Amino acid sequence: MTDIATRATRVVPATGGRRRLNGGGPRMGVIVAFLTPFFLPFVLFYLVPIGYAIGQSFMVVRRTGGQYGTSYTTFGGFEQYAQVFQNGEFWASIGRIGLFGIVQVPVMLFIALTMALLLDTPLLKLKSFFRIAAFMPYAVPGVIAAIMWSFLYSPQLSPVVDVLKAVGLQPDFLGPGAVLWSAANVSTWLWTGYNMLIMYSALQAIPQELYEAAKLDGASNWSIAWRIKVPIIAPSIVLTTVFSIIGTLQLYAEPAVLRQISSNISSTFTPNMLAYAVASGNNYQQAAAISVVIAVITFVLSFGFMRLTSKKAGL
Amino acid sequence: MNNQTPIRESLFSRTAALALMFLLAIYFLLPIYFLIVAATKPQGDLASTFGLAFSHFNLFENLSTLFGRSDGIFGRWALNSVIYAVLGAAVGTLISALCGYALAKFKFRGREFLFSVILGGVLVPTTALALPLFLLFSATGIVNTYLAVFLPSIVSPFGVYLARVFTSAAVPDEILESARLDGAGEFRTFFSVSLKLMTPALVTIFLFQFVGIWNNFFLPMVMLQKESLFPITLGLFEWNGQTARVSLLQESVITGALISIVPVIIVFILLQRFWRTGLAAGSIK
Incomplete structure (x- = not known):
């Protein structure tokens, strides 16, 4: 050389x-x-x-x-944008997606981080089985995942509903209050393993020597995980958060499939569904304005999140 | 990995960790297991028997019903998905590799600017592109053709990003210099030397893009009306919407869903090692 x-x-x-x-x-x-x-x-x-x-x-x-x-x-100047902002359906869809994101993204990333940290400890056996099991849903298209879960939500077919009924519960996964969370569950199922793998490969890249000193001082696996590992892989956590925010704002397939079996999902349930519905009505200019607003919100949120975290962590 | 100081963990935390991971594994595998069970049942047993227990084994009849429906349209959808995903990912990986390689190894003015434009592209929601693309494509007459789905699918800013990162790690400048000294052109060096060094990275890029196209739904839905051009996802979505009227379609949707995920899962497990080598190369070196 x-x-x-x-x-x-x-x-x-x-x-x-x-x-x-x-x-x-x-x-x-x-x-x-x-x-x-x-x-x-x-x-x-x-x-x-x-x-x-x-x-x-x-x-x-x-x-x-x-x-x-x-x-x-x-x-027409900002006429289309004025219409977007006066549209109650638009704000309702933004509200749903906001609620969805605030709950689903942290829950999913917390599970992913926990799994990645456990896989990175000497505590666990059967590691490759767990890794493959978690990652498998990533191979399933969103539409197919939503179809699979819609069978598990359906009162007629679902073994889950059968089991819950047997213990005296009356679950209604497709009811007006629950259907948003049923969609959130499909997203969580799909993407946890993917996010876990990003965090896990960041963990694998940390040189073991970094832990040696802490271990000699008698630090537990628990405190090594939260005090040393998590701060080091913070950039991966930021990355997965940004990807999740983008994914949430684009949400279409999962609610569109659930809409086929639940009357509690309207054709304008998410901003993207609204844009498509408006475009199907041949109002392309209005649909374009909605798409632009969604894209701008996505940019502001993902860049804003990156700026915020990079200032805090000094990355 | 092997030179850690052994620390005795309490039996409790070992068991708790294992139990938690098992619960999560059940969560991830249950819907797939349910789908396998349901795909083996006759339509009549779907509602009348417990969903997680096998009943009459009817898989082969279900498969022949599935592939026989509407003159074998399902086989056509499967073929379309393969065409879109395999060709799209192959072309996409090649152009991402060329571009990422140039951004990593050649110095030129505007390089960082181009790279940040591509990074911006990673953040653009692809569904936001689908509607304006539809309008542009209708003006040029390629709406409702293979190209309408294929052409946008080959562009993957994330692939270029990965290619640049991987190239910096896997292709040493010295090798390029010595190839140049031997009089090899840049393209010859790329195809005969660099591509080999980049292979694990290329597999990773290919897998990411393959899965992205295979899973894509919004773009084909916006672009295609002709059923014969549908990928599996769109076809099954349409069928699923008709099960309320044609309840017998339900079993075909289930069997079709299983058929659509099995090949990808197999490819995933087989290429796991490759996939992880690529990811590790990107993050370590």
Whole structure:
């Protein structure tokens, strides 16, 4: 290795002539050829739609000469946004998703962290079994998971309902108060193992020597876990939180499936369902404005959370 | 791992840890077990027998009903899912690798700016893109075709992020320099030297993207009306919505759901080692 390295530093200046433009690397044309296969579709299918949605959200459809006139699309300023913010259904969907996120995300991440810490101790046997069991739901599509759970919620088919009834309970997983938490349970089931694995691989990367001193001082596994391990993997916990916030605001498949068996989920249950319902009614400009608002909220929350935690932890 | 000072843990905390993990394992595995049991039952037994106990073994009849329904449309959906996910993830992994590699190994102006644009892309909710994409695609006439789902699926900013991190860790600059000295072009070096070093990372990127596309639902739902183009997720969703009217469809939804998750679970368990090697490479080195 050192031989190659010294040879490289010795010879590079000689060939530097045609490379000097960008400081010793390959020519710009080559770099562009490496980047284009990704950036072309990235621009076309990521950036252009974002720009297009923003553009559409500032347009309105008007009609000439009353109700039966021809319609035309024109610039409407913040008219669509004003409509979004005056829409009671929009605020109701935001409220549901906010409640969902405040409860589901911490519960899920707490379970994931607990599992990751237990898997990282010498306490436990059967580690690979537990790891695979927790991670398996990640292989299940959200729609399929919601269909599976909807059978477990259904009063006719569910063995869970049967068991609870046998001990004298009357569960109604699809009732007006419970259905939001039934959806939250599907998300928790799906994503706990994934988050656990991110935290677990961060834990695995910590050098064992870091614990040695603490162990010699007689620290328990418990205090090593909470005082040493958790602070070190804080960046992974922040990362999983941000991904969870994004996921929560995008929620669509799980409630859409539960809606097929429960009348307590409206077509505008989550912000995303509302956007889709509005778009299905051909009101694309309004749907675009809703999508933009959801995206902005997502950005503000995830960046806000990262800023907040990085200041607190000094990361 | 092996050189830890042995600490005697109380029997209580060992048992408590094991019991908690078993409870959680039951929680994660119960719905899958239920699905396996339900897929082996005849429709009539679904409601009349206990959900966690096997009754009449009817799996093969269920499978032939499932694949025979509407001229074998389910087989078509399965094939579509494979096409979208395997091709999309393969192309996506290659372009992510090229881009992440260039961002990690080549120095050029605007590199950090491009990388932060990609990082921003990781945070963009993909469902927010689906509706404007639909409008753009309807203008160009590719709505309701394979391309409408395939093209957006190949873009994975997260894949580029992983590729950059993994490349920095796995491909030493010295090797690139010596390949350059031997007169190899950048592309030849990439394909003959670097890709081999990046293999575990590429498997990880491929798996992430494969699962993302296989699980995707919102994009195909927005883009596709033709049933023959549906992936499994969308097809089963449509069937599930009809079970209230056609109750016999219920057994096919259950059997179909099982068929749709088994291959992915098998791939996951087989590639576990690869998957974890890749993750570890990203976080340790």
